[in-house]
Amino acid sequence: MPCAQCPLRPLPGFKPLREGELAFISRRKVGQRRIEPGGSIVAEGGAAAHVFTLLSGWAFRFKTMTDGRRQIMSFLLPGDILGLQAELLEATAHGVEALTEVSLCAFARDTVWSVYRVHPPLALDLTWLAAHGERLVDDAMLSVGRRTAVESVAALLVSLFKRAESAGLREGDSVPFPLTQTHVADALGLSVVHTNRTMQRLRRMGLVRIGDGRLAVGDLRSLRRIAQYWEQPAPVRPLF
Amino acid sequence: MPCAQCPLRPLPGFKPLREGELAFISRRKVGQRRIEPGGSIVAEGGAAAHVFTLLSGWAFRFKTMTDGRRQIMSFLLPGDILGLQAELLEATAHGVEALTEVSLCAFARDTVWSVYRVHPPLALDLTWLAAHGERLVDDAMLSVGRRTAVESVAALLVSLFKRAESAGLREGDSVPFPLTQTHVADALGLSVVHTNRTMQRLRRMGLVRIGDGRLAVGDLRSLRRIAQYWEQPAPVRPLF
DNA sequence: CGTTGATTTGAGTAAGATCAAGTCGGGTGG
DNA sequence: CCACCCGACTTGATCTTACTCAAATCAACG
Numbered sequence: 001m002p003c004a005q006c007p008l009r010p011l012p013g014f015k016p017l018r019e020g021e022l023a024f025i026s027r028r029k030v031g032q033r034r035i036e037p038g039g040s041i042v043a044e045g046g047a048a049a050h051v052f053t054l055l056s057g058w059a060f061r062f063k064t065m066t067d068g069r070r071q072i073m074s075f076l077l078p079g080d081i082l083g084l085q086a087e088l089l090e091a092t093a094h095g096v097e098a099l100t101e102v103s104l105c106a107f108a109r110d111t112v113w114s115v116y117r118v119h120p121p122l123a124l125d126l127t128w129l130a131a132h133g134e135r136l137v138d139d140a141m142l143s144v145g146r147r148t149a150v151e152s153v154a155a156l157l158v159s160l161f162k163r164a165e166s167a168g169l170r171e172g173d174s175v176p177f178p179l180t181q182t183h184v185a186d187a188l189g190l191s192v193v194h195t196n197r198t199m200q201r202l203r204r205m206g207l208v209r210i211g212d213g214r215l216a217v218g219d220l221r222s223l224r225r226i227a228q229y230w231e232q233p234a235p236v237r238p239l240f
Numbered sequence: 241m242p243c244a245q246c247p248l249r250p251l252p253g254f255k256p257l258r259e260g261e262l263a264f265i266s267r268r269k270v271g272q273r274r275i276e277p278g279g280s281i282v283a284e285g286g287a288a289a290h291v292f293t294l295l296s297g298w299a300f301r302f303k304t305m306t307d308g309r310r311q312i313m314s315f316l317l318p319g320d321i322l323g324l325q326a327e328l329l330e331a332t333a334h335g336v337e338a339l340t341e342v343s344l345c346a347f348a349r350d351t352v353w354s355v356y357r358v359h360p361p362l363a364l365d366l367t368w369l370a371a372h373g374e375r376l377v378d379d380a381m382l383s384v385g386r387r388t389a390v391e392s393v394a395a396l397l398v399s400l401f402k403r404a405e406s407a408g409l410r411e412g413d414s415v416p417f418p419l420t421q422t423h424v425a426d427a428l429g430l431s432v433v434h435t436n437r438t439m440q441r442l443r444r445m446g447l448v449r450i451g452d453g454r455l456a457v458g459d460l461r462s463l464r465r466i467a468q469y470w471e472q473p474a475p476v477r478p479l480f
Numbered sequence: 481c482g483t484t485g486a487t488t489t490g491a492g493t494a495a496g497a498t499c500a501a502g503t504c505g506g507g508t509g510g
Numbered sequence: 511c512c513a514c515c516c517g518a519c520t521t522g523a524t525c526t527t528a529c530t531c532a533a534a535t536c537a538a539c540g
Contacts, residue, residue, distance in 0.1 A: 063378065063379075065386060065468050066468060069386040070386070071382045071386045085371045088367060088371045093471065112364070113364065116356070116364050121356070123360070123363055124328075124352070127363075127366065127370060128329070130374065131324060134325060134374040135325060137381065138303065138313050139333070141311060141384060142305070144385045144429065145311040145429030146310070146429055147305075149495075149496070180519090181518075181519070182518080188385070189385030189386055191496070193497075193498080193499095193520085194495085194496050194497070196521090197520090197521090234329060388527080389528070420485085420487090430529090432487090433488085433528085433529075433530080434527085434529070436488065436489090437488090437528095
């Protein structure tokens with residue numbers, strides 16, 4: 001898939017590139033990788049790998065403890081970048097796993113450095129993406145630390161709905177929802193059982209519908225109120 | 241305090257600057273701010289302010305919910321940078337508050353952008369700092385989500401001890417510890433009461449000593465084992 | 481001294497964990 | 511076609527961690 005025909009870039013949520021940047025990016029792209037659902041994209045604790053852009057599909061960043069407890073730090077949707085942290089800090093502190101079938105654009109090893117040298121505005125965009133990623137984690141942390149179970153499930157669903165929407169994944173009143181309840185539990189620091197009961201509660205209240213791998217939000221306003229969620233995503237974001 | 245005489249830069253944990261960078265940084269520094277303990281450095285939800293480097297003292301990043309629940313996302317120590325997120329995303333999603341008396345180096349409004357244009361390697365360093373900050377939050381998230389109370393208190397104490405040490409704050413076997421138990425609770429998503437009992441437990445086990453605003457670690461190895469903490473901080477880090 | 485904020489202790493409670501069976505649905509092999 | 515398997519989802523019962531409420535102690539400070 002040549003960058004010039006990137007299906008993401010024309011979406012309203014993404015910022016257009018500047019002069020010469022498209023050519024630059026195209027030149028640095030060394031290939032595309034396809035990974036099956038459940039496959040590992042970056043091994044936990046591995047050495048620096050490539051930098052990737054998620055072209056299609058969903059993934060998540062996580063850490064595991066020796067006894068198997070797992071915490072999901074964030075979910076990755078099309079347009080998100082991955083491997084920046086590993087590249088800069090020379091090692092990964094977390095793993096990345098595919099949630100659905102995933103396509104990745106892989107960039108040459110020294111891409112990050114050459115962006116900084118050759119295309120400063122694009123480098124700033126890269127940092128923007130890093131900052132945006134941290135903001136998502138910050139919000140997730142509020143969920144895990146201070147929200148009750150209903151509140152955090154609500155917050156997660158709103159956040160994923162919004163993000164999926166701006167990645168162009170909304171169809172009708174629903175977006176794809178490839179997470180199992182185990183993923184939700186691991187993202188929110190809850191047990192699967194409690195996650196299940198909590199999601200049922202939201203369903204019975206008529207606030208969300210989940211089924212067939214899709215999520216529909218019945219009453220966004222109420223859901224937001226329950227979550228005390230008011231982060232609004234940036235109107236446009238850079239896409240590397 | 242002129243940058244040429246910065247007390248942090250000579251510390252073994254910090255990376256030396258390259259040709260011309262010191263002059264550049266000096267030129268962009270527009271002043272220094274002093275803030276008393278408990279003072280607000282960045283208001284929650286405020287517009288983009290300056291970018292600051294923490295010259296001395298401790299601070300923390302946090303979010304509050306309407307009903308007063310608070311989550312501390314991370315603690316800031318000398319050498320840490322703050323305001324990057326706000327500058328890039330044009331608004332803060334969190335507040336920053338001083339824990340002790342704090343001195344900040346303030347930089348001119350468009351500093352970030354000019355770094356990218358004029359000193360690419362320094363820009364890369366800036367991104368390094370952002371990535372490093374996110375890594376800390378990732379680890380905190382593991383605590384809040386998946387560690388038990390003892391485990392997360394242990395992890396927090398080890399992490400702060402190490403960071404304080406590499407900021408040159410260790411004296412004998414102890415480092416400053418300006419947090420109240422309320423701060424610890426808000427960082428770990430626990431109640432103050434439970435935090436208190438948990439810290440007593442660690443004290444009675446002889447693993448830590450806390451008093452007079454200082455923290456001494458009696459048995460780092462055991463503390464680490466309890467925390468299942470094995471992140472090692474980078475050997476050297478950039479300082480803006 | 482009196483006030484204020486931090487820490488500590490005790491008692492009762494609740495949110496959420498754990499354990500143990502189910503059910504349901506889609507895929508596989510006989 | 512059907513038996514069976516496996517993973518995801520559900521349900522019920524019980525238990526525990528950590529929360530809440532309330533009050534006491536303690537230290538710093540004006």
